[in-house]
Amino acid sequence: MSRYAYVNGSYIHHEEASVHIEDRGFQFGDSIYEVVYLHKGRLIDQDPHLDRMERSLGEIGMEMPMSRAAMKLIIQEMVRKNRLKTGLVYIQVTRGSSTRDFPFPKTYRPTVVMTARRMPVFDPKKALKAIKVKSVEDIRWGRCDIKTTQLLAAAFSKQIALDDGFDDAWMVDQEGFVTEGTSNNAWIVTKEGKLKTRKADHDILNGITRQCIIRLAKNKGMEISEEAFTIEEALNAKEAFVTSASACLKPVTQINDQTVGNGEVGLISSEIAQLYADFLEG
């Protein structure tokens, strides 16, 4: 079956889709992106993702490249053309292409690209896939709250983790606190059963899944503290997990060479995964 990409107004066969070599997204990472999860035909949290896209663009001095209604139509068309039921829609907006020079061009035509890709349905009734993470120094820039495509530090950190036999890295700031995973938010469940995830400041991306799970867990009466934690605290915690639109929730059962809790997928992680799965069903 043909896969389609959207590039600046056209739907093109995926393998033929391209942008100009002087595109500022390619040259400087001068671009932002969003990833929306489609669950059994439902776009999950589409508006919060588009809100965050608008915010990311605003933070780098750009406006939405089209109306929200137009953006939603294109997303819908990408889902239809790619016959996607469950998967991810990727949207990227760059400051367009111009002669290679650092200053933002006074006038430009943004580049808008979308791709779509199949994914398995998130189903915590089947065993949740646990991951092992390695702690690495967070070497990213100071505005990780903006979802830019400057992802070399994240890719680099992930590769270090993979090369050492782990599944992902947890990045750690100068003060020794975990910021987040390379493409997800990090959580722990303390011995007392309290959920902890770092507060949303410039040091992390405020995950849409993170925000949703905070809401769902609060509604269930769970105690949550938006507070930074260290690797040591995580190793002393009962459970740990990560959240993102693409992974939904993945338990973390090992950090560096030590297990978290008893090394098994925890009850609270499983309960939250089920809460999120129920939310996905609508």
Ligand SMILES: Cc1ncc(COP(=O)(O)O)c(C=O)c1O
């Ligand atoms: C660095 C980082 N943190 C957190 C997240 C999770 O965000 P969301 O739940 O909106 O997917 C992502 C997702 O790509 C990410 O790249």
